[in-house]
Amino acid sequence: MKNKIIFITCLIFFSFYTLSAQEKEISNKSIYLGLEPFSLAIGSKGLFLDYRVNNKYIFNFYAGYYSWWVNRQEIKEFEGTRFSDYYLASRGPVLRFGMGFVLSENKFRFSQVILRPELTYKYLSYDNKLFYYGSNGLGGTYREVRSFKSNYFSVHAIFGFSHFSDSFEEISFNWFIGPGLGIAYEDMHILCKGSGCNVGEVNCDEHTTGIHFYPSLRFGVQIGFILFGSGN
Secondary structure: OHHHHHHHHHHHHHHHHHHHHOOOOOOOOEEEEEEOHHHHHOOEEEEEEEEEOOOOEEEEEEEEEEEOOOOOOEEEOOOOOOHHHHHHHOEEEEEEEEEEEEEEEEOOOOEEEEEEEEEEEEEEEEEEEEEEEOOOOOOOOEEEEEEEEEEEEEEEEEEEEEEOOOOOOOEEEEEEEEEEEEEEEEEEEEEEEOOOOOOOOOOOOEEEEEEEEEEEEEEEEEEEEEEEEOOO
């Protein structure tokens, strides 16, 4: 897993360097560091780096770690979805890279309309979690103890509005929204089934793997603090 993260990170920075070097006309170069409040609210603790190469291109890189704010050993199961597996139980690193194209710009107000394709990678997993169906605590509640691993990739087409400044006293606000599609290779290991199932008790041993597709929607705001700024 570590080798995969290192390889993806190196690939992102190589693309970042190559595309930056191809631009000969540099203007309004700036670097912002910040966070995504909505992502933080749903458990993704991380920071983004926004590199404005010039008036045409903006690179955006995000690195973080996902874990739901309330870490419980017993988790309510939402049947027919992966909500419990991905959001309530899993933990793991998150990497995201985007290249923004400026569609229009108002230099007086330091604002831009941006289209930004994004690529996201997540490695999410949990071990020996107990999931229950129905009312927790009742003797007839059906339960499972299972472990889970997922390598998740997604692509989004982000449309956003950015307000920024090359002044060291100001911050940037980037409102964005965009649909996407995710693909995940999942590894599920069910250790125990039954109403009296306890962690460590092996009533069954089911192991399944597979590829799943998920529609996705990213939206929110990025708030960044400028680290470097230069004019023409």
